[in-house]
Amino acid sequence: MRRKLVVGNWKMNGRIAQNQALLEALKVGVKDLKHADFVVCVPYPYIAQAQSLLQGSNVAWGAQNLCANENVALTGAVSAYMLTDYGCRYVIVGHSERRIQFHETDDTAATRFDAAEKAGLTPIFCMGESADERESDWTEYVVGRQLDSIIRRFGAAVLSKAVLAYEPLWAVGTDIPATPEQAQKVHAFIRNRVARCDANIAKNVQILYGGSLNPSNAAALFAMPDIDGGLVGRSSLEVNSFVEICKAANQECVTA
Numbered sequence: 418m419r420r421k422l423v424v425g426n427w428k429m430n431g432r433i434a435q436n437q438a439l440l441e442a443l444k445v446g447v448k449d450l451k452h453a454d455f456v457v458c459v460p461y462p463y464i465a466q467a468q469s470l471l472q473g474s475n476v477a478w479g480a481q482n483l484c485a486n487e488n489v490a491l492t493g494a495v496s497a498y499m500l501t502d503y504g505c506r507y508v509i510v511g512h513s514e515r516r517i518q519f520h521e522t523d524d525t526a527a528t529r530f531d532a533a534e535k536a537g538l539t540p541i542f543c544m545g546e547s548a549d550e551r552e553s554d555w556t557e558y559v560v561g562r563q564l565d566s567i568i569r570r571f572g573a574a575v576l577s578k579a580v581l582a583y584e585p586l587w588a589v590g591t592d593i594p595a596t597p598e599q600a601q602k603v604h605a606f607i608r609n610r611v612a613r614c615d616a617n618i619a620k621n622v623q624i625l626y627g628g629s630l631n632p633s634n635a636a637a638l639f640a641m642p643d644i645d646g647g648l649v650g651r652s653s654l655e656v657n658s659f660v661e662i663c664k665a666a667n668q669e670c671v672t673a
């Protein structure tokens with residue numbers, strides 16, 4: 418059975434003092450939850466702080482992006498090995514905010530994905546359609562194209578060391594989450610598309626849902642057969658909300 422995974426994406430939020438309070442409370446809040454896995458992806462400057470506070474706990478830490486290159490003249494860029502130097506295990510790749518506001522493409526996201534895996538990081542690869550695309554019935558076309566940008570270039574085997582995330586753009590930061598049925602339909606589509614290449618990898622790959630996840634909708638989403646956890650934005654900044662979501666994931670694994 419696939420374990421549930423809950424990942425907090427802090428985006429560009431945090432200050433040293435508030436991070437410390439949040440991470441210390443989070444450690445305590447999830448310490449007895451043994452059936453699911455938990456991660457926080459923090460801004461680059463706070464990775465060392467996350468490492469020192471979370472080491473030895475059942476919360477892993479990671480980054481929100483990476484550069485595919487190593488040791489070259491690229492002002493402002495951070496490489497995969499810089500992340501592993503600070504104990505990161507996960508890195509988000511291809512988030513819609515990166516694709517839209519920083520002009521990342523399917524191609525550059527795929528390159529980053531590959532660099533992450535080569536350094537031993539687990540990429541959390543994000544896919545999702547805009548509201549217009551959904552209205553035009555293009556959801557499967559867009560999500561399929563994004564997924565294929567990885568599979569076509571590297572083969573489906575690379576997904577055995579990755580996590581996938583469905584984050585519909587119309588649900589990110591909006592308070593309009595996908596319904597469990599809407600999300601399940603796309604998650605099943607993603608899993609079936611992977612299964613066309615490799616049934617075993619499709620069976621095992623974790624597919625997270627992201628977009629206005631909160632303590633009141635988490636349990637219903639996590640109960641869906643192809644939803645293996647969440648990628649959480651705003652609700653990961655408030656420790657009680659995030660712990661509630663982690664508990665919902667843990668509980669689903671206990672009862673499933």
Ligand code: 13P
Nearest residue numbers: 426589590628629650651
């Ligand atoms: P919200 O949970 O704030 O909608 O953000 C979702 C997200 O983008 C996580 O990566």
